[in-house]
Amino acid sequence: MAEWLEGTIAGKRHWSQALYSLQIDAPLPAFIAGQYIKVALDLDGERVGRPYSLVNAPAERPLEIYFNEIPEGPLTPKLSDLQVGDRVWVADKASGVFTLDNVVSRRHLWMLATGTALGVYLSMLKTPDAWERFERVILVHGARNTGELSYGETIAELQAAHEDSFTFITALTRDSSETALQGRITSLLENGALQAAAGADITPEDSHLMLCGNSAMITDVRAWLEAHGMRRHKRHEPGHYTTEQYH
Numbered sequence: 001m002a003e004w005l006e007g008t009i010a011g012k013r014h015w016s017q018a019l020y021s022l023q024i025d026a027p028l029p030a031f032i033a034g035q036y037i038k039v040a041l042d043l044d045g046e047r048v049g050r051p052y053s054l055v056n057a058p059a060e061r062p063l064e065i066y067f068n069e070i071p072e073g074p075l076t077p078k079l080s081d082l083q084v085g086d087r088v089w090v091a092d093k094a095s096g097v098f099t100l101d102n103v104v105s106r107r108h109l110w111m112l113a114t115g116t117a118l119g120v121y122l123s124m125l126k127t128p129d130a131w132e133r134f135e136r137v138i139l140v141h142g143a144r145n146t147g148e149l150s151y152g153e154t155i156a157e158l159q160a161a162h163e164d165s166f167t168f169i170t171a172l173t174r175d176s177s178e179t180a181l182q183g184r185i186t187s188l189l190e191n192g193a194l195q196a197a198a199g200a201d202i203t204p205e206d207s208h209l210m211l212c213g214n215s216a217m218i219t220d221v222r223a224w225l226e227a228h229g230m231r232r233h234k235r236h237e238p239g240h241y242t243t244e245q246y247h
């Protein structure tokens with residue numbers, strides 16, 4: 001059973017629409033980039049907790065989570081009301097295996113995110129591991145509109161630090177922009193637009209893919225990968241992709 005640590009809100013960012021980041025001071029022990037923590041509030045006498053990927057790198061504090069408010073959800077409307085100084089509960093250890101330890105080193109690492117799943121990759125990309133192990137890292141962020149494209153400064157910093165090895169691609173489903181692809185990640189994979197934008201093919205020899213976000217993207221991308229000779233990575237059976245489903 002999780003023990004709870006008392007945390008304090010150290011910072012808050014309301015990006016736009018229903019998107020928020022919270023920074024939390026809490027004495028969480030060491031974690032691996034890609035892991036998540038459970039964050040909870042006491043609501044009507046019950047402790048309601050949900051998992052959230054950490055956006056901060058393991059060496060960075062405060063802790064940071066990135067989420068969207070689900071109006072009918074029990075926790076997120078209350079999380080988005082929190083202010084600096086408010087109390088929050090954090091489980092006493094981070095969990096999860098969606099980390100670079102479970103990724104096979106090949107030429108190209110593809111990181112595909114829908115919505116708030118962008119955050120988990122930022123934690124990993126702020127560590128040296130991905131940059132030491134892959135010739136190129138291709139981060140793809142799928143969102144509905146330009147208002148949902150958060151963390152621009154962090155991405156610009158990564159681009160400046162890894163000019164030759166980092167490609168960042170955005171894909172918008174309900175908006176158009178000169179700098180974004182238009183459509184769902186799966187459609188762009190199927191019609192080759194994603195690979196063309198990256199200037200790289202997705203092949204069993206060259207690629208490992210990480211998929212994080214909504215179940216529709218994960219299911220559809222998995223089907224495409226399996227049809228192209230790529231298999232889920234298992235600890236004792238190296239494969240080509242790993243997944244983490246948020247909802």
Ligand SMILES: Cc1cc2nc3c(=O)[nH]c(=O)nc-3n(C[C@H](O)[C@H](O)[C@H](O)COP(=O)(O)OP(=O)(O)OC[C@H]3O[C@@H](n4cnc5c(N)ncnc54)[C@H](O)[C@@H]3O)c2cc1C
Pocket residue numbers: 036050051052053054065066067068070072073074075076077115116117119244245246247
């Ligand atoms: C391992 C793991 C890591 C996660 N990390 C994150 C994270 O970093 N950021 C984040 O925003 N969410 C993350 N989630 C989802 C998160 O735990 C909550 O489910 C979400 O924040 C909604 O909480 P809630 O209590 O308001 O509603 P819930 O009762 O949890 O969900 C209400 C409804 O909303 C759906 N839903 C849940 N999340 C979303 C979403 N992001 N967009 C649209 N519909 C959604 C659920 O499927 C459900 O139908 C993660 C989930 C898992 C399993």
